[in-house]
Amino acid sequence: MNPANKQQSDEPVDSFADNGLDQLYNEADYWHVNVGESKIHARRMPGRFRRLKWMTACLYLIYFFGPYLRWGGRQAILIDIPNRKTYIFGLTFWPQDYWMLSLVLLILAIGLFFTTTIVGRAFCGYFCWQTVWVDIFTWIEEKLEGSPSARIALDAAPWSMRKTRIKALKHLIFLFLAALTGVTFTSYFIDVRELWTYYTALEGHAYIWSVPLIFMIGCYCGVALLREQLCFWLCPYARIQGVMIDPQTIMPTYDFKRGEQRARIGKGDDKSGDCIDCNLCVAVCPTGVDIRSGQQEGCITCGLCIDACDAVMEKVNRPTRLISYRSLFERHGEASNLWYKRGRVYVYSLIMLASLGGIVYGTTQMGGLSLTVIHERQPLFTRLSDGSIQNRYLLKMVNKEKKELLLTVAISGVDGAMLEKSERLIIPAGAVKSHTLFVKAPEDSLVAGNTPLRFTVTGQGFSADYKSVFVAPLE
Ligand code: SF4
Ligand code: SF4
Known part of the structure; x- marks a missing residue:
């Protein structure tokens, strides 16, 4: 039943209190x-x-x-x-x-x-x-x-x-x-x-x-x-x-057993509960919820009804906490596990800790210089007239510093590989620079296919490197 279509009932809801958790679904009939x-x-x-x-x-x-x-x-x-x-x-x-x-x-x-x-x-x-x-x-x-x-x-x-x-x-x-x-x-x-x-x-x-x-x-x-x-x-x-809510979730909850039968002061009998039916908990609610009909969809867990009811209880000399933050388990007198003793809580905590660890790691690795190398695939390699194999790369460097950097490019990882010419690059402060360069290596020193090749740019106390590959013919 859509509670939105249900009018709020004046019918006492004390029967909920004795019927166990399954019966709680009936509360939706009383939601408004x-x-x-x-x-x-x-x-x-x-x-x-x-x-x-x-x-x-x-x-x-x-x-x-x-x-x-x-x-x-x-x-x-x-x-x-x-x-x-x-x-x-x-x-x-x-x-x-x-x-x-x-x-x-x-x-x-x-x-x-x-x-x-x-x-x-x-x-x-x-x-x-x-x-x-x-x-x-x-x-x-x-x-x-x-x-x-x-x-x-x-x-x-x-x-x-x-x-x-x-x-x-x-x-x-x-x-x-x-x-x-x-x-x-x-x-x-x-x-x-x-x-x-x-x-x-x-x-x-x-x-x-x-x-x-x-x-x-x-x-x-x-x-x-x-x-x-x-x-x-x-x-x-x-x-x-x-x-995401379960019976152990702590939310503003009305104590049915204590509150019902609700009766206005002077109009109840000896068996009346502590709720004096003043409606103040509803009057202060920013979403118009009557929390006495149970934890419900419209409740934003702000606790303002608790303030209101506590003030009323103090005024009429009855114990406070007729409405209080408690779980459905507590409300039905069942043993409530500690809030953290739930698998979901551990999983959520682990994900948050791992993410936090990633952020901390990332911020410590945020150097003033970064390098990305793209191996050009058109063509994958070129056979030169002297028999050596040549690959082409696009270097993208980011200078995150507030000063210009003069950088030297070096390679390692492939025997006999060398840059076509020595590379010294100037990158203005706070700028991104792209640069194309060629690497060649004698064919007899290469294995067929991909060989790991590391690029390093250094200068003025800054350094960044990137792992790429050198591609040689398969036969
Ligand atoms: S906790 Fe806030 S939103 Fe929920 S019933 Fe109380 S006053 Fe309304
Ligand atoms: S404020 Fe307390 S006493 Fe007044 S109606 Fe709400 S639950 Fe009952």
């Missing part, structure tokens, strides 16, 4: 996903998870201030596409170093699986760009329009000067923040000082205007308009996270 039929105006309450959410949101300050950091006379983090270089503080990555980027992406992807396995959608709840921005935008909305009930009343009210003024100001601020987000994104690809010079002079290439504009429209539509609906219907991670 707000498919946009009503706008969510979540209430804000102080608490430790609220504080944690603000703290993780502050990490995005790095995104906004990152482009303004300088290092060695240039922008500290810059993806310079025209010159095919990426600068990260003191490191310069050339295209041949980008394999490390794939390892970084692998770590991020596996890190997401790892986190989801252990604490569900904690990434969505605390770190995801979309949820953090929605949190900031709704905070601004609250400052301008007031409490959730005032916002609902304002939405329902007929258009007036006051409503127009408030709504216009709110959307202008949203658009400004969306534009700032887009400009900041662009400034990772073009020096931010240059960028602002273009903007203030209203000039520059079309892409410095079009990229932030596209980003601004995307940000405004996703954050200001779609909000949690983007998570429900557009985010692929939200759709696949269910397969």
Whole structure:
């Protein structure tokens, strides 16, 4: 059954508590996903998870201030596409170093699986760009329009000067923040000082205007308009996270046994549970979930319902943690293994460690000079008039230093092989140079087919080598 089509039930759900894990599938019948039929105006309450959410949101300050950091006379983090270089503080990555980027992406992807396995959608709840921005935008909305009930009343009210003024100001601020987000994104690809010079002079290439504009429209539509609906219907991670969660995953969970039968204070009998049916846990939820219907699809694991319920429990002098981070095993009183005692966790950890090792190795091997040699295949070899065999090679050298390099080319590995002429090459600072050269060897010193041949370029304290082959006739 699609929970999106199911209306939230008022029926008590205490029967879940006694029926074992298999019965949990029935919980989906009680889930409710707000498919946009009503706008969510979540209430804000102080608490430790609220504080944690603000703290993780502050990490995005790095995104906004990152482009303004300088290092060695240039922008500290810059993806310079025209010159095919990426600068990260003191490191310069050339295209041949980008394999490390794939390892970084692998770590991020596996890190997401790892986190989801252990604490569900904690990434969505605390770190995801979309949820953090929605949190900031709704905070601004609250400052301008007031409490959730005032916002609902304002939405329902007929258009007036006051409503127009408030709504216009709110959307202008949203658009400004969306534009700032887009400009900041662009400034990772073009020096931010240059960028602002273009903007203030209203000039520059079309892409410095079009990229932030596209980003601004995307940000405004996703954050200001779609909000949690983007998570429900557009985010692929939200759709696949269910397969990464298991009964040992720790997520915000309502304690059925303790909470049910829920009853409002003064309206219950002696057998009533601790839940006083105040609905505050639903009122604070940014995705409109009623966690009392079980761990469910719409929950982004933000823990704000825990803050709300704890505050209520303290107020009515009942023990806190009626809603808390716990696994389904714990909820059903089953022994819960330690979080790391799962095969998947070990596999994810190993992949991340191996990738990290690759990145560390790669950065230590990032010399100031690199060499690639391509054996020319048209023709594979040439028989010269003196009977010797000649091969042609294309050398590609990258000088990653800030000074010009004077390099000497040498070969080794094939008896009697020599360069057609001695090669001394000048490579300007920060440049890529291609150079064709010929190697010949007496035929009687060669074995048929391929013989390993090593190229070495050295000069001014720098050295790089490359293993190639020398091709001789088969007969
Ligand atoms: S149910 Fe609780 S943890 Fe889940 S999204 Fe709502 S407030 Fe956050
Ligand atoms: S906040 Fe706690 S007491 Fe109030 S409805 Fe939710 S679970 Fe029940």
